[in-house]
Amino acid sequence: MSKQYLLTTYNKNINLNNRVVMAPMTRSRADNEGRVPTDDLQGLYYEQRASAGLIITEGSQVSADAVGYINTPGIYSDEQLEGWKNVTKRVHDKGGKIFIQLWHVGRMSHPDFHNGALPLSASAINPNDKSYTPEGFKDTVTPKEMTIEDIKTAVRDFRNAAANSVKAGFDGVEIHSSNGYLFHQFFNGTSNKRTDNYGGSIENKARFFFEVLDAIKEVIPQEKIGARFNPSLHGLFGMTMDEDTIPTFEYIIKKLNDYNLAYVHLSEPFTDVSEIPYAVSEIAKHFRPLYNGTLMINTDFDQDKGNKIIEEGHADLVAYGKLYISNPDLVERLENNLDLAEWDGDTFYTTGAKGYTDYPKASK
Numbered sequence: 319m320s321k322q323y324l325l326t327t328y329n330k331n332i333n334l335n336n337r338v339v340m341a342p343m344t345r346s347r348a349d350n351e352g353r354v355p356t357d358d359l360q361g362l363y364y365e366q367r368a369s370a371g372l373i374i375t376e377g378s379q380v381s382a383d384a385v386g387y388i389n390t391p392g393i394y395s396d397e398q399l400e401g402w403k404n405v406t407k408r409v410h411d412k413g414g415k416i417f418i419q420l421w422h423v424g425r426m427s428h429p430d431f432h433n434g435a436l437p438l439s440a441s442a443i444n445p446n447d448k449s450y451t452p453e454g455f456k457d458t459v460t461p462k463e464m465t466i467e468d469i470k471t472a473v474r475d476f477r478n479a480a481a482n483s484v485k486a487g488f489d490g491v492e493i494h495s496s497n498g499y500l501f502h503q504f505f506n507g508t509s510n511k512r513t514d515n516y517g518g519s520i521e522n523k524a525r526f527f528f529e530v531l532d533a534i535k536e537v538i539p540q541e542k543i544g545a546r547f548n549p550s551l552h553g554l555f556g557m558t559m560d561e562d563t564i565p566t567f568e569y570i571i572k573k574l575n576d577y578n579l580a581y582v583h584l585s586e587p588f589t590d591v592s593e594i595p596y597a598v599s600e601i602a603k604h605f606r607p608l609y610n611g612t613l614m615i616n617t618d619f620d621q622d623k624g625n626k627i628i629e630e631g632h633a634d635l636v637a638y639g640k641l642y643i644s645n646p647d648l649v650e651r652l653e654n655n656l657d658l659a660e661w662d663g664d665t666f667y668t669t670g671a672k673g674y675t676d677y678p679k680a681s682k
């Protein structure tokens with residue numbers, strides 16, 4: 319067996335026991351009035367996965383405006399903060415590290431989540447997708463274009479959520495600037511048609527993200543902040559690539575060299591983009607030379623691919639999504655070269671323990 323780069327420690331801004339990261343995954347188990355993480359569900363689930371070098375939680379709303387899915391937890395109320403305190407304690411007691419993913423879905427929502435009000439976005443452009451509401455799937459609507467006041471409110475909400483994250487005991491925060499959600503809606507030319515300082519040029523389209531980053535770093539050291547991007551997302555979550563898409567991400571990622579972040583987290587394309595104009599098919603290889611800090615890569619990695627990408631120097635850390643749903647002891651399985659269990663897609667977003675906390679550890 320060749321060297322397991324995944325299992326080596328990592329010490330740059332964050333000290334990790336290994337380079338295996340649990341990717342952020344919405345599991346829709348906060349099915350209580352306040353969308354609060356509970357001890358028996360989220361507490362146990364994350365504790366079971368504490369041997370990861372780093373856990374990144376599911377996307378967690380920074381405000382009530384930020385909601386777009388049923389039963390997703392938040393990090394804006396006192397009650398939610400208390401719930402997360404217990405989660406971080408359980409992970410820390412097992413020697414793990416945990417960041418929280420800070421989320422605003424923007425237009426990937428529905429008025430049913432906002433007492434009939436329109437969801438917010440960069441521009442009033444319908445993503446023409448579906449929203450999973452308490453009454454089932456409904457068509458998305460044309461959102462409200464955010465006013466300057468709305469943008470300032472969102473910046474404050476992210477800052478407040480980051481401050482709550484520190485109080486809740488998280489080791490850091492990840493800005494969810496990925497996957498077609500609010501920041502991505504500002505980055506992308508098909509969802510951002512603004513004519514003010516937040517639209518038009520690449521610099522303008524990135525402005526909101528950097529305002530949020532600058533606000534967050536007032537309440538949490540930048541060495542504890544990560545940011546996630548999915549540069550070649552196309553045909554999903556309302557995103558369409560254009561000639562500015564990759565240059566926009568190049569600008570953002572290069573500019574992040576002026577910061578000293580915990581990491582930049584990139585996704586390889588979610589779909590085959592080899593025929594898509596303007597898309598880049600190999601994300602880590604394309605962006606690694608542009609960024610001096612820690613690069614985390616994700617999407618469709620297994621043991622061999624994970625070890626290889628670190629060995630070749632295209633990434634420092636590898637985030638595993640679906641494999642972490644079905645293999646709570648993923649690190650131990652990699653250590654012992656054990657088989658990996660298959661996940662059950664039918665229980666990704668259902669309620670209760672089934673398909674959530676009932677995946678067993680491997681028997682050696």
Ligand SMILES: Cc1cc2nc3c(=O)[nH]c(=O)nc-3n(C[C@H](O)[C@H](O)[C@H](O)COP(=O)(O)O)c2cc1C
Nearest residue numbers: 341342343344376377616617618619638639640666
């Ligand atoms: C059930 C599920 C929920 C997800 N929720 C989130 C999320 O809340 N935030 C996010 O950034 N990505 C989310 N993702 C994307 C994953 O983080 C990851 O990018 C994707 O699963 C590809 O990695 P994999 O091939 O290792 O599974 C989700 C994926 C799955 C399968």
